[in-house]
Amino acid sequence: SLLMFLRRAVKTAESNGASAIVFEMDTYGGRLDSAAEIVNVLNHLTIPTYTFINSNAGSAGSLIALATQHIYMAPVSAIGAATPILSTGEDLPATVKEKTISYWSAMLRSTAAKNGHNPDIAEAFINKDKEVKIGGRVVHGKGAVLTLNAQEAIEKIDGKPLLADGVAESTADLVKKAGIKGEIVSIEPSGFEQLALWITALAPLLLLIGVIGAYLEFKIPGVSWPGITSAICFALFFLGHYLAGLAGWEVVALFVVGMVLVLIEVLFFAHSTIVFGVVGVFLMLASLLWTMIDRYPGQNFFPSGKMLAVPLLNMFIAIVGSFIVIALLARYLPRTSIYRRFALIDSNPPGPSLAGVPRQFVTALALAPGTHGTAVTVLRPSGKARFADHVVDVVTDGEFIAPETAVTVIRSDGMRVVVKSAGLGSV
Template identity: 35%
Template structure:
């Protein structure tokens, strides 16, 4: 399974890097998590292939090759450990309350007379990318946990890179700590934005550059690793995380290798590295030296990434502990400045991140508007939610030029067709279904944009990548979540809305021409009985008013639409709610 193999490769690279940093044997940590490794140290077999390594106390402290296998000694309790670690033999135990009191005392403490004032802590204010100059500065672009799954972040990075060139930045550094993200957006960033960048670009793997993060790193001019860090595992996976079929996996691997290979070769890196990161069947073997065996996805720890082969580092130029140290290694002199999104960019990022919620609010607001007369607050909420949705995706770059108007027209057409189904031709199905498809296409396209074109100069595969649904996976996921959430919310509203006095009054004013207080609906509703027949005096969608023996009664229909004037029968009385069905 590709996803499990990628997760295992990342885990192994991380524990290897940390073990090397702390002086432990990295092969032990690998044997803890990978049953296929086994563990043989010297003449001692500690774990057979096919079983995970598990050490008891005696095994952990045994001497192998002149030093303890893993643990220094066996002790009885924490106190014994504390005493052995303290030169004086004394120790104290601190609980959470101690730290809380310490913080309170520090906040209440006053400076000692005559003492030098404490240095002021510089408050970091967001850098406004459109107003603050990058001239001569070192611009840091943070790439965090979920930054690469938000299309608007890519648009922000693109604009920042353009500003670096326009304003003459000394260098741009990607501060990477990411598990990956959107493959097609990353390929666009690699092949277009970073390739066209004139400013020197650097990547600082701090502490993960996994999947899409590794692709970005290898599209820069130089890579540096944090002491405990990992880079690699760039195998494409489906948008919903499900495993790909063998043929589809091979096609995707070939396409992505073709596109990534072009960039990596131009940046001077060994293309075998990126090939092994994408295709687990390749491994990484250089000059007969097996760095990562075939069958494992290439994920390098900091030591592997910086090992010297043929007189030069395998991938990264070195290991540094901070961006300041990276500056010194690269002889950069400019002030370090962190790029942050502007106000509109923050809106775009927020909208693209929570698109499903806006869809939910828009649909639920539209439903409430249909249940009330005129155009009121629910209608404004629905219009506001969808307006913010489209505006945010326009700012994010998913929509551009004429396509914005086209998508908006498709969306409006879908709403009109759904309205025809509900009010003009109920039960015909075709207008409603077509309208739903139009709305879906408009919303998904707005969240996705068009897919990236294949690279120029090198065909990624014999089958090509003229079209793929991969760029739209995230859009479909948000749409499905929004519609599902709206369906649940609408169902709850359908059950409980009539019992809420404000909404009950709104419905009755429209249906009977009076108010809640002067309309005998609730008095007569209690006398309605299952099986009684009447006539719909307003459309029921699903709520409306019916007449039974001269009495106006509020009722609801479940699953159907009933036109005004249609004959109805009381199916059941559920508390204060009357459920009817067409006769």
């Protein structure tokens, strides 16, 4: 959840042209891999970065602080002691510990060097065998990991602070001492970051349910719950990625435009062109994919392969899963009692009494190829047609058919009845 919050804060600051961003820190540490993910977010920043250590920057917190260009510390505060341990608090096994310290020492050194800090100081935070010598003076000897308090961190050696730029009483005091211009705007955790974490993790499932719900809404006219379920899933998908700082509302607008184009294709142009439908589907897929891309202001418009890896995997899972489920539904759903319960039924015949009149599900009619009927509504390409005394939901292969036109059944697969104008030749 912290990662989600920081991602949102960083993108907000960049997008609004902030003159600098200040992170207030008070932590005894945490998982090093989580800290590395946060460092990766901070590395995308193009504006000056500051850390205000308000008491503690222990363990993984020191790695995050080193990922900013400037460090200020409260009068009573400390940074360092980043020795990796097990989640139980016990030391790592000797072999694992050696490998872990070697890797994270390199990570700390590179992070410090990138942001103008002393790499030796950074390594000494995690490696007790690291001696720190500056200008012939041994600042820290071997035998223990390095921890600095505020006074030690700001000590100048050869005209340069050991680590921190200065001591500050508060974030506002830091802004004043650092000479940062502009209005101070605070960004606080919204409380929805944990929700965003779960939603982004469940993105393939939400897309899968959304697509299946939309399919069922079209296949079982008159039943609203599949469409409502689909809308909720897509809304959660976009909301979660917005809260996670991955997308803005422009992708929602793109998705809506695509959906409108698809509806225009189905309702008005199915008999003459597929342009609206193709463009609409493309916009919808593009908006879903773009929503999942972790893109920062100032980056190239076209995402890299690394940025596309997870979004494409999620899309692949959702699309393949949708095809499989829809194929199974098309084959087996018409035979189930659930489908018959919700499928459209014939209107009851007129008469003084309706008691005892059996209800017949029109979708259960056996309409063999060659059966003749009459279009009741405009077929573009879907609509209704009458066969004997029954009105059935039908669809054409793209042909536009006016009401009261004779039609012939081409095929029936249980879920839908495909017809053509009776005046056309065989298809």
